[in-house]
Amino acid sequence: MKDFKTDQEVRWCPGCGDYAILAAVQSFVPELGLKRENMVFVSGIGCSSRFPYYMDTYGFHSIHGRAPAIATGLAASRPDLSVWVITGDGDALSIGGNHLIHALRRNVNLNILLFNNRIYGLTKGQYSPTSEVGKITKSTPMGSLDKPFNPISLAIGAEASFVARTIDSDRKHLQSVLREAAEHRGTSLVEIYQNCNIFNDDAFEPLKDPEQRDDITLRLEHGQPIASASKAVRRAADGGIEVVPRSAVSEEEILVHDAHRTDPSLAFALSRLDEPAFQHVPIGVFRSVDRPSYDELMAEQLQEAVGERGPGDLNDLLLGGDTWRIS
């Protein structure tokens, strides 16, 4: 089994959720059967973005928010590569928001891993676009005023063809989501709930607490009913969906997950089940649909152009206008 560790000393804080994600990725990647030299990790800026230095593949630690754009240029011109974007809630949803939504709508062949710790860790504790309203941080001593983004809803709204959520502490789930993401051709967005134990410890504690997690985690699996140990999702009277006690419904009433639906409305509705108190949280693959990836579409046009008039010739190009000769 190939070892993807590098010789660099890992510098995340002891107890950081990133270690678990790194270990999960390092042990999962050999399964893909890809050549090391054909893998590239592109990151932005943030604790998440130190990731490429710890993977023995090609890597590009770029600038804040711009990784999806840089990776787009690479993926669109090198369809032979497996390109991964490592980003965070600040990098991807604040400064990088614009590049993220455009990469998603273009369906560039990328695997985007968004480490969401709901805080700015590297710059030491300011609030992020996924922090809850009223959060008290260094830049918001009286509490944050901003309503947070829901990254899953945003991605679905941006026409994403693959959207999933997982959590740093559940290696098995993380790896199964990564597997599906890697198999999907086009942009795969995976939000990973990640714990920053220094600046925002226990942000996802209910999902990890053995007393609560089985009740609040709604596992999404295509073809399976959407339910936790004690709750279930069903169609509501108003035409939407709702979460009710499992005891209140029959098995047939429980909504069965369909990740491959062309219409994203149901996936979107599932993403809206999130609420601040973590009473119920859907995790897993919300949506996975097939549409042509950007590099395929670009390559098609290049082939079509050559097919019509043959490959380009420089002399023909130069002589192509109205020319005249002076003797």
Next chain:
Amino acid sequence: MTKQVQQLDRVIIRFAGDSGDGMQLTGDRFTAGTAEFGNDLSTLPNFPAEIRAPAGTLPGVSSFQLHFADHDILTPGDAPNVLVAMNPAALKANLSDLPRGADIIANIDEFTKRNLQKVGYEVSPLEDDSLSEWRVHAVPLTSLTVKALEGFALSKKDAERSKNMFALGLLSWLYHRPTEATIKFLETKFAKKPDIAKANIAAFQAGWNYGETTESFSVSYEIKPAKLAPGVYRNISGNQALAYGLIAGSVQSRLPLFLGSYPITPASDILHELSKHKRFGIRTFQAEDEIAGVGAALGAAFGGALGVTTTSGPGVALKAETVGLAVTTELPLIVVDVQRAGPSTGMPTKTEQTDLLMAMYGRNGESPLPIVAPSTPSDCFDAAVEAVRIAVKYRTPVMLLSDGYLANGSEPWKLPDAADLPDISIEFATGPNSDDGVTFLPFKRDAETLARPWAIPGTAGLEHRIGGIEKAENTGNISYDPNNHDRMVRVRQAKIDGIATDIPPLTVDDPDGEARVLVLGWGSTYGPIAAAVRRIRRSGGKVAQAHLRHLNPLPANTGEVLRAYDKVLLPEINLGQLALLLRARFLVDIISYNRVRGLPFKAEELAGVIQDVIDSE
């Protein structure tokens, strides 16, 4: 009635009308006919930023100036000999540029009370004495066009729209221009609408016939073809030449071209042109914004493509951080800046040379990069190839500084043979480069060029990570070591400085070697300076001329050249940006001449300034 034919050695015509009148098209077609005939020519399109300002108003006036001659010329002309004014606004906007005695061809049909009032004329200037110092030909262009197209099933409005073709026909007769190319152009343009083609051709021919038969034009003019150097020529604008140069750079470096760009005046044409040539394997990516454009180009460069981005001043400002990343990761990248009037949004369709200092210093940290500036529309081709050569050989972003005047101006271009273009390809890294024969060191430099190896993803055994954080020599691992940082800052600077040994020396044009004054320039001031220098020499004066193509690094002999003259005059369309650099570096008391009007210098203007410098103590 016998008509006279007069010989002229040159003519400067300015077509002016509403933005929607097709003045650019008329100018382009007249230019094409002139090029085909074999005159040397130079053009200056002048158009507003808005798509279509209200008809008949001053802000809506669009003009196209063409200078053509039987000899080699350098500028679009200081002032027109002939003004074609399609309406009162066009007349009013351009009258102050018209020297006494010039011809005015005015479309009298548009000099209605309403149109006159729109621009503040109480009485039509065609009817009072106000235009007595010029030769006015009032032509009922619109009504004659409508009459000529009576047989066609066209609405009055559509028929009127062809009046620019009537004007073109008239001017073509007046200056003995060939007509076949225009007729063929119209047939091709309207191939899917043959009736429209026929109507436009009819309007064109009606204009020609009008010139031939009417008594208002008793003289027509012959301007013989120019004796240019033998070869095959085509008329080309700077933006198109630049696009072709990038394609040539891609072919000659054997790297697939990836353009990441965003539409911006006056650079969008380059994106449009490159997007037409997918047969060359060119990928053009219209990104969501300027930053994504250059980011995608850099990502493609990481993968082994020739990454290019094209923009104007405001875009360069946005791209600064990403270009800095290219500097520190030492990847090839071409950044094309077609400069326009600033600051901020400025005047998008007007020209200026004000981005030089931003190109030199507009990134955080010590972030040097080479700068190449073309001097004529056709030179944009060679400058682009040169920019690619440097970027690829030294693994660095390169800024190519063009401007709006070069971008939209055109001139005859002697075509190079593709076989004569230099091979500028380099080898990607393929194996270990360290003494132990096993390790790959991504930042171990070539002893001569100081360039690092270019190892692209997909190459087994060379896996490495690069990034924006400061890195150690050789290994490229993150390093905060104080001495390492000082060394790395200096070696990145040395890499760029060292390019001076790889570029031609600055040449000086000084025919008898006795000039005491040097006129120096960079970019598009070449033509006006050279035309001014010609005037000085024609009247017996002595002056030397030199023009910089490489702004960073400067040619190795630049200091020597500057110090060889008593006085150095440096005209710039900015407030003295190159002068600032040269003064600081060489301690020479450069004399700046600056005008920042959004227009090129005039030859006469510069001749006056040069003479003053020669005459002064």
